[in-house]
Amino acid sequence: MSERGQPSYQEVNDAVLPTMTTFTWRYWTALSISVTVMIFGFFAPWWYQLFVGVGAAGMSRAAYWGTYLGNFIFWIGLSHSGTLLSAVLHITQSDWRKSIYRSAEAMTLFSLITAAFYVMVHLGRLWFVHWTVPIPNVMGLWPNFRSPLMFDVMAITTYLTASSIFIYMGSVPDFATVRDNATGLRRKIYAIMCFGWRGTDREWHRLGWAYTFFAVLVIPLAVSVHSIVSWDFALSIVPGLHHTIFAPYFVCGAIFSGTAGIVTVMYFLRKYFHFERYITEKHFNNLGKLLLLLSLIWSYINMLELFTGWFSGSSFEIEALRFKLFGFYAPLFWEMIAFCAFLPLVLFSEKIRTNFRLMLWISIAINIGMFTERFLIVATTQPRKFLPDAFSFYMPSLVEIAITIGSFAVFTTLFLVFVKVFPSMSMYEVKETLNLPTRKGART
Amino acid sequence: MSANIIGVYQYADDLLDAAGRLKASGFDEIELMSPIPLHGVEKVLGPKKSVLRRFALFGAIVGGVGGFLMAALSAIVFILPTSGRPIVPWPPFLIITFETTILLGTLATLIGFFFSANLPAWKDRPYLPAFSDNRFGVHVGCDEDAAEKVEKIMLDAGAEKVERVKT
Numbered sequence: 346m347s348e349r350g351q352p353s354y355q356e357v358n359d360a361v362l363p364t365m366t367t368f369t370w371r372y373w374t375a376l377s378i379s380v381t382v383m384i385f386g387f388f389a390p391w392w393y394q395l396f397v398g399v400g401a402a403g404m405s406r407a408a409y410w411g412t413y414l415g416n417f418i419f420w421i422g423l424s425h426s427g428t429l430l431s432a433v434l435h436i437t438q439s440d441w442r443k444s445i446y447r448s449a450e451a452m453t454l455f456s457l458i459t460a461a462f463y464v465m466v467h468l469g470r471l472w473f474v475h476w477t478v479p480i481p482n483v484m485g486l487w488p489n490f491r492s493p494l495m496f497d498v499m500a501i502t503t504y505l506t507a508s509s510i511f512i513y514m515g516s517v518p519d520f521a522t523v524r525d526n527a528t529g530l531r532r533k534i535y536a537i538m539c540f541g542w543r544g545t546d547r548e549w550h551r552l553g554w555a556y557t558f559f560a561v562l563v564i565p566l567a568v569s570v571h572s573i574v575s576w577d578f579a580l581s582i583v584p585g586l587h588h589t590i591f592a593p594y595f596v597c598g599a600i601f602s603g604t605a606g607i608v609t610v611m612y613f614l615r616k617y618f619h620f621e622r623y624i625t626e627k628h629f630n631n632l633g634k635l636l637l638l639l640s641l642i643w644s645y646i647n648m649l650e651l652f653t654g655w656f657s658g659s660s661f662e663i664e665a666l667r668f669k670l671f672g673f674y675a676p677l678f679w680e681m682i683a684f685c686a687f688l689p690l691v692l693f694s695e696k697i698r699t700n701f702r703l704m705l706w707i708s709i710a711i712n713i714g715m716f717t718e719r720f721l722i723v724a725t726t727q728p729r730k731f732l733p734d735a736f737s738f739y740m741p742s743l744v745e746i747a748i749t750i751g752s753f754a755v756f757t758t759l760f761l762v763f764v765k766v767f768p769s770m771s772m773y774e775v776k777e778t779l780n781l782p783t784r785k786g787a788r789t
Numbered sequence: 790m791s792a793n794i795i796g797v798y799q800y801a802d803d804l805l806d807a808a809g810r811l812k813a814s815g816f817d818e819i820e821l822m823s824p825i826p827l828h829g830v831e832k833v834l835g836p837k838k839s840v841l842r843r844f845a846l847f848g849a850i851v852g853g854v855g856g857f858l859m860a861a862l863s864a865i866v867f868i869l870p871t872s873g874r875p876i877v878p879w880p881p882f883l884i885i886t887f888e889t890t891i892l893l894g895t896l897a898t899l900i901g902f903f904f905s906a907n908l909p910a911w912k913d914r915p916y917l918p919a920f921s922d923n924r925f926g927v928h929v930g931c932d933e934d935a936a937e938k939v940e941k942i943m944l945d946a947g948a949e950k951v952e953r954v955k956t
Contacts, residue, residue, distance in 0.1 A: 354824055354923035479863045487867035490860035491881045499856075499888040507895045514902070518921070522824070525918035540903070541910035544920055545928075548906045549826035550837045555902035558845050559895060566891045573884065777825045782923070783802040784947065 351779050352622055361519075361768045362526055364618045371617065372761070379757040387751025390744045391466055399469035401744045408727045408739035413467035414577075415720040416749055418595070419602070420460035420756075421501075421574050422715065426603025427453030428508045429567035432560035441631055443774035444623040447767065448614055449607045450512040455759040456606075457505050459752050464501070466748060493576040500566075500573045507566055511559045512767075514552065517542050519768045571599040578722065585665035585726035588653060594646045601639040601685070602715035608632050608708035610760075612701055614769060623775055626699040633698030636711065640689035647686065661731055669725040673738070677717050678725075684714030792936040793915045795952045796927045796943030801827060804925040807946035809833045811929055814942060818930035822920040841901040848897020849890045856889025857882055915954045924949075 352360070394401040404411040427449035434442035465471050477498045479488050488495050520539035524532055542548060575595035578586040588594075608629065615624040654666045669678055688710055691697050698704065728737045741749070763769070780786060798804040804821060811819055812834060821830060831837060860882040868876055903909065915928040929939050940951045 358922055479859055485867070487863040489869055490863055490885050491871070491878060496881070496884050496888070499885055499892075503888045503892040503895075506892060510895055510899050514899070518824075522921040525921045540908040541912075541914070542908065543820075543914060543916045544822050544824060546821040546823075546827065546830045546834065547837070548908070549823070550830075551839055551841060551902050551906035553826055554839060554841045555898055558841070558898045562845075562891050562895050562898070566888075569884070569887060569891075773825050781801050781825075781827075782799060784800040785802060786800075 354776050354779070354782070357623075357772050357775050357779075358522060358526065360620065360623070361770050361772050362523065364769060365523065365765055365767075368765075376758070376761045379754045379761060382754035383751055383758050385751070386747050387462075387755055390747040390751065394466070394469075394744055394748075395471060401742060403740050403742035403745055405737060405739075407730055407735050407737040408724075410467075410723045410727055411739055412720065412723070412741040412745040412749055413463050415723045416752060417460050417463040417467065418574055418719040418722065419716050420456045420463065420752070421571060422595070422599035422602045422719070423606045423712075424453045424456035424460065424504070424508070424603065425567055425571060425596075425599035426456075426606045427451065428504075428511055428563050429453075429600065430604065430607065432511070432563045432567070435556070435560045436564070440778050441627055443778055444620070444770050445607065445611055445628055446774075447512070447516065447771045448610050448769050450508065450515070451760060451763045451767065451769075452603070452606055452610060453508045454505075454512055455756050455763070456603075457501065457508060458759065459756050461501060461505065462752065462755065464497070493573060493580050496573040497577060500570045504566055504570045507559065507563050511556075511563055514555060514559065515771065516767055517552070518544060518773045519771060522772055523768065568596055571595045578726075583726050583730055584659065584661040585654065585669065585729070586722070588650055590646055590650055590653065594643075594650060597639060597642050597646055598715060598718065601636070601643050602712050604632055604635050604639060605708040605711035605715070608636070608704050609712070612705040612708075615701070618764075618769065620770060623770060626701075629701060629704050630695065630698045633692045633704060636708070637689055637692040640685060640692075640711075644686040647682075665726055665729045668729045669721060672725065674721060674725050678721055681714045681717040681721065684710045685718065688714075792931055792933050792939075793954045794929050794931065794936060794939050794943070795915055795917060795954055796929075796940075796946075796948040797917065797919065797950050797952070798925040798927070798947060799923075799949055800947065801925050803947035804927055805829055805833050807927050807943050807948065810942050810946055811927070811939065814938070816929050816931055816935075816939065820915070820928040822916065822926040822928065824921050824923065824925075827925075839901075839905040841898065841905050844901025844904070845894055845898045848900075849894035851897070852893025853886050853890040855893065857886040859889070860885040917952070928954075 390401075402411055402413065427446070431442060431446040431450050434446070465474060468474060476482055476486060477488055477495065481487070488498075490496075517539050520535050521542040521544065524535035524539055527535055572592035572595065575591040579588055579591035581587060611624050611628060611632075614620055651666065651670075654662045657663075669675070688707060692707070697707075724739045728739050730736075796804075796807055798807065801823070804823070805827070808819055808821055808830070819834060821827065821834075861877045864876050870876070915930075917924070917926060920926045927943065929943075931939055936953070943951050
């Protein structure tokens with residue numbers, strides 16, 4: 346410990362590097378459970394569905410979209426936690442971001458991968474996925490770029506690429522630190538991963554510029570991604586979906602659930618990796634304020650959506666609204682309102698924002714609410730399309746439920762592997778927040 | 790024959806002082822190494838320019854034009870009339886254009902970073918592992934005759950140690 350009560354550079358390394366090489370029984374237990382659930386909850390049911398056909402899911406006539414697309418929105422939404430927040434905080438030079446952004450960006454990446462899996466699960470006949478690529482295929486077909494589904498393909502591909510580059514480039518100096526503290530094969534692997542980084546003035550200068558460019562490019566990209574996801578729904582003429590408010594509604598909801606996701610991950614990193622000195626009350630307090638703001642915006646947009654549906658006077662819209670608010674899934678709707686609109690109001694209290702355990706539970710509740718919201722978007726609209734003889738009912742099948750549970754295991758597995766490959770906290774950026782070692786400073 | 794000399798410093802201000810003295814003594818091949826980006830380097834070694842922004846701009850333009858062409862040509866090759874709407878409509882294709890602008894812009898920035906930072910570099914270059922931990926370093930490439938002078942400047946500026954390295 347340095348004389349000013351701050352950790353020294355060496356102590357920052359000592360706090361982070363062992364988290365990559367220490368494998369506790371807790372880690373192995375968590376990894377074993379998540380891999381098992383991933384295989385039997387996600388990949389096995391998916392394989393079964395590929396084998397017997399997409400009829401294994403609960404989707405039927407009128408309700409052609411089900412849990413898969415609801416989950417797809419949820420995971421895309423969760424992905425807005427990291428890269429977007431990290432980029433915004435980088436541009437605004439918010440130093441408090443530095444100890445949490447690496448894990449947040451990892452969340453982005455793994456949420457996106459999970460979301461991309463859902464597109465493939467929903468596709469049914471996975472072996473035709475290359476039809477979305479503009480290359481001539483055996484049928485002489487070319488993709489229709491006027492469709493929001495093709496917007497999705499482009500947006501997710503771009504976001505996945507940009508997020509991967511963003512997190513990787515931000516990690517290069519830390520890979521060099523790992524290399525310098527490793528031996529044998531591990532050293533060789535990290536020497537390749539850090540591209541021979543030496544931390545020269547030239548390299549830092551170029552990285553600083555490149556990172557800022559990435560951030561500037563990623564911010565509008567992230568906004569576009571969830572707007573495009575919303576247009577998958579809003580560009581249809583289905584009552585309850587055909588709203589112009591959908592793009593901001595989705596983007597706001599995405600950042601809301603993503604920020605809650607960061608709080609959840611931060612809690613566990615702080616607790617199990619002993620990052621108490623780096624992830625502090627300040628981080629929870631700031632994210633709590635952000636959650637409160639997002640909750641208020643989300644509630645406002647939600648009210649607006651309900652109001653415009655009612656005010657339209659269209660009997661189709663009003664029926665969709667009635668089914669959502671008072672139909673079979675009404676308890677889920679009111680649960681969503683309770684968790685996402687009312688519960689976050691407690692965050693007006695600083696005491697609650699700085700209480701780690703309460704923040705964990707609030708963040709989990711918010712994400713349960715947001716998950717419900719995404720389910721309701723698909724489950725309450727398509728089955729109430731126009732004429733009553735076309736009405737149907739959507740209930741997820743066991744395969745869909747298993748895949749939903751399994752997808753959480755996919756995410757957890759990826760994250761558990763990540764914390765052993767990447768330093769889960771950016772060492773060099775945390776060092777940047779500390780006092781620079783100077784001879785003048787040493788004398789005082 | 791040329792020499793590669795590294796000076797190791799505990800304090801960042803000593804490092805910048807050493808860099809300033811070396812620069813003033815006429816040495817140009819100076820590299821500073823540090824565990825974090827240092828502020829004030831440009832004051833000592835002069836402003837840095839990079840071609841990175843040109844890469845980003847070029848990638849974004851190519852991405853934008855390419856994305857629009859991809860969407861437009863796909864529509865022209867496989868004509869899918871929908872009501873009376875145009876075969877090559879602007880609004881939806883601008884979304885594709887936007888995405889590919891960002892995609893190629895990002896990839897070009899990455900390439901620009903590697904190009905302008907001289908990375909990846911697989912061969913051994915003057916470096917000590919302490920520079921990623923808690924020490925600051927300066928590397929000077931000079932003639933063998935000037936090596937002693939460089940070492941003296943480094944030590945005078947407060948170097949903990951000075952090393953000659955082979956590359």
